[in-house]
Amino acid sequence: MSVPVLKQAPVNPNTRILGLGAYRPDVIVTNDDVCQWIDSSDEWIRQRTGIVTRHRAAADVSVIDMAEGAAREALQKAGIDASQLGAVIVSTVTHPYATPSAAASLADRIGATPAPAFDISAACAGYCYGIAQGDALVRSGAAEYVLVVGAEKLSDVIDNTERTISFLLGDGAGAVVIGPSDTPGIGPSVWGSDGSKWDAIGMTHSLNEARDQALDPQGLTSRVNSQRNPAHGNTAHGSATLTALNTAEAAVTEAAIWPTLRQDGQTVFRWAVWEMAKVAQQALDAAGVTADDLVAFVPHQANMRIIDEMVKKLKLPETVTVARDIAEAGNTSAASIPLATHRLLKENPALSGGLALQIGFGAGLVFGAQVIVLP
Amino acid sequence: MASNEEILAGLAEIVNEETGLATEAVELDKSFTEDLDIDSISMMTIVVNAEEKFGVRIPDEEVKNLKTVGDAVSFISNAQA
Numbered sequence: 001m002s003v004p005v006l007k008q009a010p011v012n013p014n015t016r017i018l019g020l021g022a023y024r025p026d027v028i029v030t031n032d033d034v035c036q037w038i039d040s041s042d043e044w045i046r047q048r049t050g051i052v053t054r055h056r057a058a059a060d061v062s063v064i065d066m067a068e069g070a071a072r073e074a075l076q077k078a079g080i081d082a083s084q085l086g087a088v089i090v091s092t093v094t095h096p097y098a099t100p101s102a103a104a105s106l107a108d109r110i111g112a113t114p115a116p117a118f119d120i121s122a123a124c125a126g127y128c129y130g131i132a133q134g135d136a137l138v139r140s141g142a143a144e145y146v147l148v149v150g151a152e153k154l155s156d157v158i159d160n161t162e163r164t165i166s167f168l169l170g171d172g173a174g175a176v177v178i179g180p181s182d183t184p185g186i187g188p189s190v191w192g193s194d195g196s197k198w199d200a201i202g203m204t205h206s207l208n209e210a211r212d213q214a215l216d217p218q219g220l221t222s223r224v225n226s227q228r229n230p231a232h233g234n235t236a237h238g239s240a241t242l243t244a245l246n247t248a249e250a251a252v253t254e255a256a257i258w259p260t261l262r263q264d265g266q267t268v269f270r271w272a273v274w275e276m277a278k279v280a281q282q283a284l285d286a287a288g289v290t291a292d293d294l295v296a297f298v299p300h301q302a303n304m305r306i307i308d309e310m311v312k313k314l315k316l317p318e319t320v321t322v323a324r325d326i327a328e329a330g331n332t333s334a335a336s337i338p339l340a341t342h343r344l345l346k347e348n349p350a351l352s353g354g355l356a357l358q359i360g361f362g363a364g365l366v367f368g369a370q371v372i373v374l375p
Numbered sequence: 376m377a378s379n380e381e382i383l384a385g386l387a388e389i390v391n392e393e394t395g396l397a398t399e400a401v402e403l404d405k406s407f408t409e410d411l412d413i414d415s416i417s418m419m420t421i422v423v424n425a426e427e428k429f430g431v432r433i434p435d436e437e438v439k440n441l442k443t444v445g446d447a448v449s450f451i452s453n454a455q456a
Contacts, residue, residue, distance in 0.1 A: 048416055266435050269419045274426075305416045309423075 009141030015134075015178055016185020017375045018080065018145075021073025022342035023066045023173040024329065025057035034167045037160035045167065050304020054170030054330025056155040063095045066173035067106050067151035070338070074147065075110070077375070078177035082110045085177075086143025088117040089133060091126025091150045091334035093363070094157055095119060098207075106149065116143075123201070124300045124362025125191070126150050126334030127174065131358075131370055132189035134178040149175040150334030157203070159260040165201070166261065168303065170330030174338020176375070184373075187287030190279055191368035200267045201363035203259040213257045263363075272306045272361055277313035280359045283369035287355075294320045295354030296344055296374065300361055301326035301336035310359075321348055333362065345374060377429065377455065382448045389424045393417050403445035411444075431455055 030053050031042040045051055057066060067090055075082055088107040095102035103117035122129040130148035137143040151173035158166035178186070205213075280299070284290060297320050299307050304326055311322055325340035332339060337358050345352055352374050359369035377385065387401035394417060407413045413421070418441075422433050425447070431454035433441075441447045 048414060264435075266415065266419055266438070269416060270423055270435065273420065274423045303416075305420075309420055 011141045012139050012144075012180040014181040014184045015138045016181035016183075016373050017131075018177045018179045019074045019076070019078025020338060020342055020345065020375050021070040021075070021077060021175045022339050023069030023073075023151075024055045024339065025061055025066060025171050027056045027058055029054050029056050029170070029330075034160075038163050038167060040163075040167070048303075048305065049168055050307075050324070050327055051168060051330050052327050054168075055172055055328075055332075057153050057171040061153075061171075063090075063092055063151045063153045063173075064102050064105050064109070066153070066171065066335075067092075067102060067149045067175065068109050070151065070173040070175035070335075071106060071110050071147055071149055074149075074175040074177050078145075078179070080145050080177050080179065082107075082112040082147075084145050085112040085115045085147050087134070087137055087146045088112050088115050089120060089130045089146065089148050090117075091120040091122060091130045091148070092152055093121055093123050093126070093333060094153045095151075096156065102151065103149075110147075112147065120334075122334070122360075122362075122366045122368070123364060124302065124331070124333045124336065125360035125364070125366040125368045126362075127337045128189065128358060128360035128368030128370060129191060129366070130334075131176070131178070131186065131372070132191050132368055134176075135186045135189065135370075138178050138180060145177055145179045147175060147177055149173060150332075150336070150338055151175075152333040152335050154261070154331075154333060157259065157261050159204075162260060162262060164265055165263045168331045169261070170332045172329060172332045172335040172339050174335045174342060176338060186373075187283065187289075187371035189368055189370050190283045190286055191366075192279075193364050193366045195364065197267065197271065197365045199264075200271070200365060201263040202261070204262055205259050207259065210257050210259055269303070269306060271365065272302060273309040273313065276359060276361045276367060277310050279361075279367050279369050280310065280314055280357060283357060283359065283371055287371035289355060289371055291316050291320065291357075293355055294357055294371070295351045296321045296323065296341075296348075296356035298323040298337050298341050298344065298356050298358040300331075300359060301329065301340050302331050302362070321351060334360075336360075341374070377452075379448055379452055382429065382451050383444070385428050386421075386425060386444060386447060386451075389421050389428065392424070393420050401444055403443065403448060405444050406442055407444065407447075408442075425451060429455060 127150035134146035323340035387398035
């Protein structure tokens with residue numbers, strides 16, 4: 001039997017980032033604002049996190065609105081029409097619909113239909129996961145141009161009175177267009193996961209539990225507390241929650257039902273400083289370059305102290321410009337690296353064309369890193 | 376394997392690197408938080424660097440028990456044994 005020979009898509013040997021866009025929402029939350037909700041001070045927050053302000057989106061601004069703003073700028077900078085896109089990828093953990101995806105809606109809004117469109121759930125590593133996939137799609141010939149967006153409205157999933165993570169977080173979006181290139185523009189992705197630490201960062205409880213709690217506040221609250229915090233079964237925290245629910249105050253009940261983010265800061269800090277410096281070094285090695293070849297370092301903007309420690313561990317020379325957008329933007333999860341890169345290029349246009357090391361890491365735990373040529 | 380004096384000297388270097396405190400200020404009876412004014416994030420950085428320097432593992436749940444410099448020296452010494 002003779003089998004017809006299949007055609008396969010021709011590959012592109014090289015890719016690069018052609019254009020970058022950003023969207024920063026316009027509500028500014030200061031440390032003094034934060035201190036109305038938690039017992040802290042401007043000085044304490046600056047010292048431990050390096051954060052001075054965060055941008056948050058107004059109630060009527062959605063993840064897709066912010067993604068659209070960033071995407072339009074990225075397309076314009078890249079000189080690519082949305083109709084040329086072969087895929088639209090949105091990294092987000094805050095699109096409020098389990099389905100349909102933010103990406104499908106975004107593709108339609110910007111005129112990329114019928115490009116394949118899908119979301120990635122990789123939290124603060126989401127942008128680097130998106131770059132890994134966009135790069136692979138273009139090099140494999142599956143798409144000629146790919147739009148990768150990191151967009152988050154974290155203010156929808158925080159509890160302002162919570163102390164482990166909420167005060168760090170901001171909203172925003174960043175986007176890039178990846179396309180074929182004459183020269184290599186995206187180094188090999190070093191990416192991975194460690195699900196054994198799935199509970200280091202995440203939501204207080206699942207949507208199913210939220211539903212059950214809405215239907216039966218007392219029953220579920222005690223169940224969740226005993227499942228999530230076996231050691232705290234019926235301790236002060238559990239009974240305080242029950243008491244609050246018994247008062248039937250709408251606001252309190254809503255806060256208890258709605259899942260919000262929390263983290264084990266100590267575990268995350270150690271993992272970020274210790275393990276992620278190694279991953280960043282692997283990304284340099286995989287790209288065949290050293291720290292001396294970089295013009296910029298753009299780590300996920302989680303905490304200034306993590307950034308400082310990574311810079312030390314990687315022994316970055318002083319000639320490398322380090323992105324510190326976190327001071328003004330807070331931690332914006334999947335949006336933090338493209339937003340920080342956007343600021344870096346705005347403040348230092350001469351860096352364009354140089355090599356930048358970028359690394360994202362977060363809930364999963366998941367991580368991803370690449371060396372890229374700055375657009 | 377390092378002696379307790381060597382561990383103390385190594386720890387003092389790490390604390391100096393992280394906080395700028397003089398190495399002589401890092402004494403066995405000093406409390407990390409109260410005497411040396413080391414916050415929780417600096418403490419984790421010191422722990423990570425001590426693990427690297429002394430080739431030991433200091434679990435997260437153990438860190439809260441390391442109240443004084445002496446506690447850390449003893450833990451590292453025992454972990455190396």
